[in-house]
Amino acid sequence: MLDRRTIEIVKSTLPLLAEAGPALTAHFYQRMFRHNPELKEVFNLSHQHSGRQPAALFEAIAAYGTHLEDLSVLQSAVERIAHKHTGFLIEPAQYAIVGEHLLATLRELGGDAVTDEVIDAWAKAYGVLAQVFIDREAALYQQAAEQQGGWQGTRPFRIQRKVAESALITSFELVPVDGGAVALYQPGQYLSLKVTHPELTHTEIRQYSLSEQANGERLRITVKRDGQVSALLHDRFEEGDVLEVIPPAGDFVLSAPSESPVVLISAGVGLTPMWAMLEARLAEASATTLWLHACDNGEHHALKGALQGHLAESSGLSAQIWYRSPLASDRPAEDYHNTGLMTLSDVAEQLPAEGEYYLCGPQPFMASIVEQLRALGIGDTQIHYELFGPHQAL
Ligand SMILES: Cc1cc2nc3c(=O)[nH]c(=O)nc-3n(C[C@H](O)[C@H](O)[C@H](O)COP(=O)(O)OP(=O)(O)OC[C@H]3O[C@@H](n4cnc5c(N)ncnc54)[C@H](O)[C@@H]3O)c2cc1C
Ligand code: HEM
Numbered sequence: 001m002l003d004r005r006t007i008e009i010v011k012s013t014l015p016l017l018a019e020a021g022p023a024l025t026a027h028f029y030q031r032m033f034r035h036n037p038e039l040k041e042v043f044n045l046s047h048q049h050s051g052r053q054p055a056a057l058f059e060a061i062a063a064y065g066t067h068l069e070d071l072s073v074l075q076s077a078v079e080r081i082a083h084k085h086t087g088f089l090i091e092p093a094q095y096a097i098v099g100e101h102l103l104a105t106l107r108e109l110g111g112d113a114v115t116d117e118v119i120d121a122w123a124k125a126y127g128v129l130a131q132v133f134i135d136r137e138a139a140l141y142q143q144a145a146e147q148q149g150g151w152q153g154t155r156p157f158r159i160q161r162k163v164a165e166s167a168l169i170t171s172f173e174l175v176p177v178d179g180g181a182v183a184l185y186q187p188g189q190y191l192s193l194k195v196t197h198p199e200l201t202h203t204e205i206r207q208y209s210l211s212e213q214a215n216g217e218r219l220r221i222t223v224k225r226d227g228q229v230s231a232l233l234h235d236r237f238e239e240g241d242v243l244e245v246i247p248p249a250g251d252f253v254l255s256a257p258s259e260s261p262v263v264l265i266s267a268g269v270g271l272t273p274m275w276a277m278l279e280a281r282l283a284e285a286s287a288t289t290l291w292l293h294a295c296d297n298g299e300h301h302a303l304k305g306a307l308q309g310h311l312a313e314s315s316g317l318s319a320q321i322w323y324r325s326p327l328a329s330d331r332p333a334e335d336y337h338n339t340g341l342m343t344l345s346d347v348a349e350q351l352p353a354e355g356e357y358y359l360c361g362p363q364p365f366m367a368s369i370v371e372q373l374r375a376l377g378i379g380d381t382q383i384h385y386e387l388f389g390p391h392q393a394l
Contacts, residue, residue: 002128007068009121013106014065016113021062025054027109032101039097041203042088046227052390061102064129071132076251080391082136083249086144087192088205089153090137095130102126144247149181149216154194154244160218162239165302166295169269170234171211171222177242184214185248187276188358188386191219192246195229197236204229209272209360209386210248213279219245222302224269252386256356258286263351265369267294267342267361273386274360275303282314290350291319294342294365298323298330308334320347344372351376359385363392370394 002010017024029048033040047053060081067073103123106114145152157174164170176182190207206229208221225234237243254277256262262281264274271293281289295301301321310317322343323336330336338346342365357373359366366385373383385394 002068002125006121006124009118010065010068010125013110013113013118013122014062016110017058017062017065020109021058022051022055024105024109025058028057028101028105029054031105031108032097035101036097039094042090042094042205044205045202047390050389052392056390056392061129065125068125078132078136079251082133082140083251084207084391085133086137086140086249087190087207087246089194089246092134092138095134099123099126099130140249144183144249147183149183151183151247154246156242157219157245159237159239159241159243162237165222166304167299168225169222169300169302170225171220172233172237172243174219174221174243174245175217181216182214182219183247184216185210186250186253187213187280188253188273189248189250189276190273191221191248193221193229194244194246195232196244197232199232199236200228205246206230207250207388209250209276211272211275213276213283219248222269222272222275250386252358252360252384254280254358255384258284261288261290261352261355262286263290263292263355263357265292265342265357265359265361267365268300269302270359270361270365270386270388271302272360274358277358278310278317282310282317286316288352289317290352290355291317292322292342292344292347293319294322294324294361296324297327298335299327301335304335318350320350342369344369344376348376351378353377355382357383359383360388363387363389363394367394 044053060077063074063077103119106122107119141152144150156177158177159172160175161173162170188209190209192205192207194203194205196203208223210219211222212220223230223233225231252273258281264277266274278289278291291307298304307319311319320338321336322338322340323330324340326336326339344351357378359369366387370383
């Protein structure tokens with residue numbers, strides 16, 4: 001626990017941090033990558049370019065400073081970040097590196113206000129936070145390694161099948177090269193791929209949600225062609241090739257009991273974690289499940305045939321699909337039900353007041369859906385969401 005004086009000093013510097021926020025984070029990352037270039041192999045550099053990861057780190061440190069007396073407020077954020085860190089195989093020793101550059105950044109940019117006493121206080125506070133993460137991550141690594149079919153670090157998996165699901169989205173079914181069992185995971189969790197390839201300047205780590213329910217034998221991911229790594233997966237990695245896989249992680253999981261109604265809402269490739277949740281619901285004879293999905297049109301509608309199969313077989317499942325710009329070949333009422341962007345008021349009578357809502361898709365889509373859900377009286381505690389990038393509050 002931190003002493004009162006340390007807490008006071010850290011809190012007194014929070015306005016300074018808030019004011020200098022973006023400059024501090026930019027300086028911090030530049031400094032860290034200059035002194036410890038090996039960390040370029042760890043961080044997702046396109047998230048650095050977009051500025052979202054630096055912002056996420058800064059917001060977390062500022063939130064920590066604000067809640068020093070009662071860290072329980074931060075529990076869910078710590079959980080999310082710890083899961084994310086294990087996907088990048090973050091090690092305890094790296095906390096000392098981050099801490100060193102954080103303190104040096106404060107000293108270099110903080111001006112006269114940052115005295116030795118301030119640095120000491122932040123060093124103590126950072127040490128406490130780092131230990132919280134180190135301990136939680138150690139537990140997650142241990143859990144991933146010790147369960148049946150589990151492992152630590154990377155494990156080679158062969159691409160057994162590659163299936164085009166739509167114009168831009170392809171599934172990869174992965175089986176372990178060692179022929180062993182594959183640990184079970186929770187619907188909604190993601191694996192991480194550590195990809196090394198002659199066309200990449202650095203080793204890149206990327207997360208992909210597991211797009212089927214756990215089965216103990218293989219892992220399936222469903223990937224949209226986007227930037228560097230996903231294009232390589234689409235164009236350069238074929239059936240028979242091997243990928244290095246980091247164990248499943250993530251705290252965005254189907255937690256609703258099977259007797260609660262559930263609404264699964266996605267746009268584009270955001271349907272992947274929803275699909276694992278949908279399979280889990282169907283396997284359990286659950287209460288009603290409503291599938292709401294938005295995409296451009298039939299050419300971009302991944303897993304359409306599989307959805308139609310489930311709808312034909314499962315009385316508890318219903319769906320509403322939005323196509324932004326349907327093609328002449330798209331069949332209204334069969335392939336899709338609504339045109340344009342997803343508008344929940346069109347289907348308000350189907351939305352359960354007491355149900356749990358799971359969302360995944362691009363940030364602007366989710367911000368709009370959260371706003372629409374709130375307007376329809378759905379409480380924030382009923383809304384759960386995953387972003388395919390550094391976390392942002394909606
Ligand atoms: C928890 C989680 C689950 C995920 N699940 C899935 C999933 O199921 N399916 C899926 O397809 N994806 C998923 N993702 C996203 C995935 O991890 C990758 O981010 C995605 O595949 C893009 O990676 P990339 O290497 O192809 O693109 P990157 O090269 O990383 O580029 C990403 C985007 O940034 C842009 N960009 C890159 N560099 C710059 C720059 N210098 N300036 C401006 N813009 C730039 C690119 O044009 C591109 O649009 C998930 C992400 C997370 C965090
Ligand atoms: C107390 C110290 C730390 C804090 C407060 C912190 C905070 C964060 C936050 C808020 C995120 C975003 C989480 C999300 O998107 O959900 C994140 C991601 C990440 N962190 Fe940390 N972190 C810390 C230490 C470290 C260390 C020591 C390393 C390793 C050098 C590290 C590497 C990463 C990486 C690689 C990501 C993912 C980046 C991405 O998605 O682009 N972090 N961290």
